[in-house]
Amino acid sequence: MTHLSGDIRSDTLAKPIVTAAEAVEGIADGSVVLVGGWGGVGVPHALLTALAATSVSELVVVTNNCGMGHRGDVGLLFEAGRVRKAITSFPIHPAGVEFRGALARDEVEVELVPQGTLVERMRAAGAGLGGFFTPTSAGTPLGEGKEERTIDGRLQVFETALHGDVALVHGHRADTYGNLRYRYAAGAFNSTMAMAANRVIVEVDEIASDPLDPEQVDTAGIFVDSLTVVGAP
Amino acid sequence: MTHLSGDIRSDTLAKPIVTAAEAVEGIADGSVVLVGGWGGVGVPHALLTALAATSVSELVVVTNNCGMGHRGDVGLLFEAGRVRKAITSFPIHPAGVEFRGALARDEVEVELVPQGTLVERMRAAGAGLGGFFTPTSAGTPLGEGKEERTIDGRLQVFETALHGDVALVHGHRADTYGNLRYRYAAGAFNSTMAMAANRVIVEVDEIASDPLDPEQVDTAGIFVDSLTVVGAP
Amino acid sequence: MSAIGWELPQWAERVAASLGDARYVNLGVGLPAKLPHYLASRSIMFHCENGIVGTGPAPDAGDEIPELIDASSNFVSLQPGGVVVPFEVSFSIIRGGHLDATVLGAYQVSAGGDLANWSIPGARIAGVGGAMDLAVGARRVIVMMHHTNRDGSPKIVDELTYPMTARGCVDVIVTNCAVIDVSPAGLIVRDVPEGMTIEELQGMTGAPLRLSVAGTRGR
Amino acid sequence: MSAIGWELPQWAERVAASLGDARYVNLGVGLPAKLPHYLASRSIMFHCENGIVGTGPAPDAGDEIPELIDASSNFVSLQPGGVVVPFEVSFSIIRGGHLDATVLGAYQVSAGGDLANWSIPGARIAGVGGAMDLAVGARRVIVMMHHTNRDGSPKIVDELTYPMTARGCVDVIVTNCAVIDVSPAGLIVRDVPEGMTIEELQGMTGAPLRLSVAGTRGR
Numbered sequence: 001m002t003h004l005s006g007d008i009r010s011d012t013l014a015k016p017i018v019t020a021a022e023a024v025e026g027i028a029d030g031s032v033v034l035v036g037g038w039g040g041v042g043v044p045h046a047l048l049t050a051l052a053a054t055s056v057s058e059l060v061v062v063t064n065n066c067g068m069g070h071r072g073d074v075g076l077l078f079e080a081g082r083v084r085k086a087i088t089s090f091p092i093h094p095a096g097v098e099f100r101g102a103l104a105r106d107e108v109e110v111e112l113v114p115q116g117t118l119v120e121r122m123r124a125a126g127a128g129l130g131g132f133f134t135p136t137s138a139g140t141p142l143g144e145g146k147e148e149r150t151i152d153g154r155l156q157v158f159e160t161a162l163h164g165d166v167a168l169v170h171g172h173r174a175d176t177y178g179n180l181r182y183r184y185a186a187g188a189f190n191s192t193m194a195m196a197a198n199r200v201i202v203e204v205d206e207i208a209s210d211p212l213d214p215e216q217v218d219t220a221g222i223f224v225d226s227l228t229v230v231g232a233p
Numbered sequence: 234m235t236h237l238s239g240d241i242r243s244d245t246l247a248k249p250i251v252t253a254a255e256a257v258e259g260i261a262d263g264s265v266v267l268v269g270g271w272g273g274v275g276v277p278h279a280l281l282t283a284l285a286a287t288s289v290s291e292l293v294v295v296t297n298n299c300g301m302g303h304r305g306d307v308g309l310l311f312e313a314g315r316v317r318k319a320i321t322s323f324p325i326h327p328a329g330v331e332f333r334g335a336l337a338r339d340e341v342e343v344e345l346v347p348q349g350t351l352v353e354r355m356r357a358a359g360a361g362l363g364g365f366f367t368p369t370s371a372g373t374p375l376g377e378g379k380e381e382r383t384i385d386g387r388l389q390v391f392e393t394a395l396h397g398d399v400a401l402v403h404g405h406r407a408d409t410y411g412n413l414r415y416r417y418a419a420g421a422f423n424s425t426m427a428m429a430a431n432r433v434i435v436e437v438d439e440i441a442s443d444p445l446d447p448e449q450v451d452t453a454g455i456f457v458d459s460l461t462v463v464g465a466p
Numbered sequence: 467m468s469a470i471g472w473e474l475p476q477w478a479e480r481v482a483a484s485l486g487d488a489r490y491v492n493l494g495v496g497l498p499a500k501l502p503h504y505l506a507s508r509s510i511m512f513h514c515e516n517g518i519v520g521t522g523p524a525p526d527a528g529d530e531i532p533e534l535i536d537a538s539s540n541f542v543s544l545q546p547g548g549v550v551v552p553f554e555v556s557f558s559i560i561r562g563g564h565l566d567a568t569v570l571g572a573y574q575v576s577a578g579g580d581l582a583n584w585s586i587p588g589a590r591i592a593g594v595g596g597a598m599d600l601a602v603g604a605r606r607v608i609v610m611m612h613h614t615n616r617d618g619s620p621k622i623v624d625e626l627t628y629p630m631t632a633r634g635c636v637d638v639i640v641t642n643c644a645v646i647d648v649s650p651a652g653l654i655v656r657d658v659p660e661g662m663t664i665e666e667l668q669g670m671t672g673a674p675l676r677l678s679v680a681g682t683r684g685r
Numbered sequence: 686m687s688a689i690g691w692e693l694p695q696w697a698e699r700v701a702a703s704l705g706d707a708r709y710v711n712l713g714v715g716l717p718a719k720l721p722h723y724l725a726s727r728s729i730m731f732h733c734e735n736g737i738v739g740t741g742p743a744p745d746a747g748d749e750i751p752e753l754i755d756a757s758s759n760f761v762s763l764q765p766g767g768v769v770v771p772f773e774v775s776f777s778i779i780r781g782g783h784l785d786a787t788v789l790g791a792y793q794v795s796a797g798g799d800l801a802n803w804s805i806p807g808a809r810i811a812g813v814g815g816a817m818d819l820a821v822g823a824r825r826v827i828v829m830m831h832h833t834n835r836d837g838s839p840k841i842v843d844e845l846t847y848p849m850t851a852r853g854c855v856d857v858i859v860t861n862c863a864v865i866d867v868s869p870a871g872l873i874v875r876d877v878p879e880g881m882t883i884e885e886l887q888g889m890t891g892a893p894l895r896l897s898v899a900g901t902r903g904r
Contacts, residue, residue, distance in 0.1 A: 012489070012509030013489060013509045013511060013547060038734075038735045038772070039735065039754055039756070039758045040754075040758060041735070041751065041752050041754055042752070068758075089812065089813055089814055089815075090812035090813070090814040091810060091812060092810060092811065092812045103809075103810065110810055112810070112811070112812075112813055113813075114813050114814075114815070114816070114817040114818055115734060115776070115813070115814050115815040115818060116776035116779060116780050116815060116817075116818035116822075117817075117818075119772055119773050119776055120360070120362070120773065120776065123558075123773050124365070125562070126558050126562045126564075127353070127554075127557070127558035127561055127562050128367070128368065128558065128560075128561030128562035128563060128602075128603050129353070129365050129366060129367050129389075129561070130365075130366035130367070130368070130382070130384030130385065130387070130389045131365065131366050131384060132357070132362050132363075132364065132365040132366070133362060133363035133364050133365070134361070134362050134363070134780065135361065135363070135780070135821040135822075135851075136780060136817045136818050136821050136822075136851075137817050138821075138851075138852075139849060139851070139852040140817065140848065140849045140850065140851065140852075141804075141848045141849070142813065142817065149363070151363030151364060151393070151394075152363065152394075154363070155852075156363045160384070161384075161385075175547065176547070177546075177547030179547065179549055182752075183448075183750075183751075183752040184447075184448060184737070184750060184752035184753050184769050185733070185735040185736050185737055185752050185753060185754065185769055186752040187736065187769075187771060187772060188735045188736055188772040188775075189772055190772075191771050191772055191773070192771075192772055192773050195555075195558060195562065195564070211546050211547045211548075212549070214417075214520075214544050214548055214549040214550055215416075215417060215549075215550055216449055217549040217550075217551070218771070220519050220549050220551050220555075220559075221511075221519075221547065221549070222490045222511065222513070222519050222559060222564055222565075223564060245708070245728030246708060246728045246730060246766060271515075271516050271553070272516065272535055272537070272539045273535075273539060274516070274532065274533050274535055275533070301539075322593065322594055322595055322596075323593035323594070323595040324591060324593060325591060325592065325593045336590075336591065343591055345591070345592070345593075345594055346594075347594050347595075347596070347597070347598040347599055348515060348557070348594070348595050348596040348599060349557035349560060349561050349596060349598075349599035349603075350598075350599070352553055352554050352557055353554065353557065356554050356777075358781070359777050359781045359783075360773075360776070360777035360780055360781050361777065361779075361780030361781035361782060361821075361822050362780070367561065368561070368602040368603075368632075369561060369598045369599050369602050369603075369632075370598050371602075371632075371633075372630060372632070372633040373598065373629065373630045373631060373632065373633075374585075374629045374630070375594065375598065387602075388633075408766065409766070410765075410766030412766065412768055415533075416531075416532075416533040417518070417531060417533035417534050417550050418514070418516040418517050418518055418533050418534060418535065418550055419533040420517065420550075420552060420553060421515075421516045421517055421553040421556075422553055423553075424552050424553060424554070425552075425553055425554050428774075428777060428781065428783070444765055444766045444767075445768070447739075447763050447767055447768040447769055448768075448769055450768040450769075450770070451552070453738050453768050453770050453774075453778075454730075454738075454766060454768070455709045455730065455732070455738055455778060455783055455784075456783060
């Protein structure tokens with residue numbers, strides 16, 4: 001019976017493997033959606049495509065870029081009118097026509113956040129911290145209206161934790177326990193967002209049949225709610 | 234000439250490989266010294282032994298444990314009278330006779346810090362942040378006297394960054410560029426301390442002749458100042 | 467300590483029931499560290515402060531890996547799917563609400579769910595470790611402790627007299643004599659050993675108890 | 686733009702000299718991104734915001750790895766010893782003072798070393814990326830920019846009229862017409878192209894310049 005017991009254990013700790021459409025089911029209007037990736041790398045294309053195809057609206061999207069003209073990038077959400085607000089660091093790109101269109105139509109509010117502050121605010125959320133002081137943006141237009149404090153002789157501003165309702169994460173490889181590996185720089189924003197949302201939806205290129213090397217995991221399965229294989233039906 | 238140029242590059246980016254005694258040379262009296270390890274694992278025994286053998290005094294030591302009776306642990310520093318103050322989370326151990334002796338002689342001041350707050354204060358230092366709010370210790374004796382703020386309905390206390398002058402780090406494997414791997418849980422405190430001090434002194438079990446896999450490095454060489462091979466003369 | 471309290475197997479069964487379907491759990495040192503033996507059939511990943519998510523049973527002699535230990539400094543194995551995360555991530559897991567539950571030992575718990583489990587009154591020095599982080603961070607805090615001190619004095623009290631670990635953090639108290647929910651309405655007794663009356667239990671308890679409307683032994 | 690300014694190779698040489706023995710360096714987009722070609726003989730690990738420490742030259746066509754790109758979204762290789770760190774660690778590297786230097790482009794630099802390089806006045810929207818983090822975090826901030834705008838108006842000014850990136854962060858300004866230290870005593874000219882006078886340079890500059898006591902072309 002040891003073998004059977006082992007199977008039961010694996011099953012219950014295994015993460016649901018779902019289609020992209022199933023993965024994004026139930027995301028409520030107005031949700032804060034964290035979207036991984038940086039500079040077009042590590043973007044959860046399959047999940048974004050599925051989310052754009054729903055009827056959800058008024059999303060607050062947290063994303064480093066707002067679309068770079070790549071197939072299946074976050075531009076889809078702007079094009080489909082799903083976004084009320086973007087919290088972003090580098091929104092403008094020559095090929096990001098969907099975002100610029102939404103801007104021109106006055107459909108979308110933009111909160112511009114320095115990149116390091118953006119990731120740190122989400123890390124604070126994932127780490128259970130209420131907020132932090134950073135020198136970044138102090139004394140600049142992006143620091144205006146923020147609480148200031150001089151610490152160790154440096155002017156700093158207070159930044160609050162940024163929680164997601166949902167995170168859309170692109171990983172390279174997962175095991176059935178939801179442990180993830182990213183390829184090279186594709187973990188950018190993904191690894192932090194995977195810790196910062198109530199529901200963490202992950203797409204991967206492949207799911208390994210054996211557990212990943214326990215010393216070589218980038219995101220532990222404890223953070224992951226579901227797995228979707230990119231390209232699977 | 235390409236080959237020669239490659240060699241020069243490697244040499245200059247390579248980290249000095251020094252003996253334990255050389256590694257701890259020049260640590261000033263009164264320095265804040267971060268000592269890696271947790272529960273007896275990942276402790277930089279060779280560096281601690283070398284540091285205890287110097288004449289440095291009045292150190293402020295940041296260490297999760299204050300000695301567990303293991304050969305070459307931080308107890309050496311208390312025994313040798315090198316420590317003015319310990320910033321620590323779990324100082325008491327039945328076999329930690331050196332620390333208890335220093336306490337009994339009233340030689341050492343103790344600042345007790347919750348473990349998560351201790352590591353987060355050093356992370357803040359390494360990350361260039363002035364401080365953070367955490368719910369940990371709010372309303373308890375360890376939170377007394379700290380600035381309080383209610384964030385998202387939770388009482389939190391303000392904690393400041395904790396910088397080291399020196400960090401003593403134990404790694405398993407390094408390459409010549411100072412990239413490090415830890416074994417299993419032996420990265421505890423080490424990986425964070427390696428980012429939080431002006432001078433980061435690392436001991437390792439071995440130095441690989443080839444660079445480590447770039448996707449499987451726990452601490453990047455950018456944080457490291459010198460390498461010492463444990464057991465080398 | 468009541469003579470008619472549960473023995474460890476029955477007691478552990480109550481703790482296990484209180485865990486519900488928790489999958490990621492941190493067990494404190496002392497009594498809770500005895501639980502894995504009784505949870506062997508459950509699908510749980512045990513987290514340890516040092517960064518291990520998924521500690522498994524002690525390895526056979528000779529198979530120990532020095533860098534795989536638990537919070538009691540005992541050698542552990544890794545269960546399938548278990549991993550090691552960076553230390554600061556381990557405390558993000560704790561503080562950030564990523565653990566479904568923690569089971570902690572305690573000196574005292576107050577009627578309002580305040581926890582004392584790290585120091586005793588007047589101690590010159592104590593260790594706190596990750597106790598405060600676990601108490602504020604885990605989604606569900608279950609206390610496993612004897613119902614009274616050895617001298618019979620209550621460990622469940624109106625107000626703590628021991629140094630606090632965290633305010634109002636305890637969800638359930640599982641003693642050898644009762645399973646008690648800490649609720650806004652007070653301490654609600656859900657289960658007692660066979661033959662124990664609520665009056666007997668109240669007599670060993672330093673704060674008012676109420677009986678669960680659903681009766682005892684509800685899961 | 687002065688007709689007698691340095692061409693890119695000589696200009697880049699001055700930037701390289703300003704880097705001193707910096708080993709870990711972040712290069713901003715635009716002009717600074719052209720530097721690696723001129724720094725090929727130097728032992729430098731180039732850091733990129735996305736977590737790469739040690740970007741190498743563009744790979745041959747067909748050898749590109751999609752997940753190895755730089756801040757300009759160009760494919761890069763990894764130099765020997767180069768690694769990828771978690772994204773939040775990448776910004777700890779930037780903000781925590783672990784970079785020896787950064788070389789950034791700029792719209793304006795003020796006499797006090799204030800930097801403007803992320804947005805233009807009145808812009809409805811702009812991208813900031815890691816500019817502010819780099820400006821506050823790198824140990825040494827070197828600005829590489831043309832000495833004047835295309836219309837001849839100065840980019841070195843008494844007070845910024847462009848939105849600020851960070852206050853007082855710039856250490857050295859290397860334009861095509863001068864190497865200028867930003868010091869508490871003001872803007873100190875250390876080097877100018879052959880044949881250029883300090884009067885000519887001052888005429889193109891919106892803030893008072895002083896000559897280095899050691900004379901120009903000091904390294």
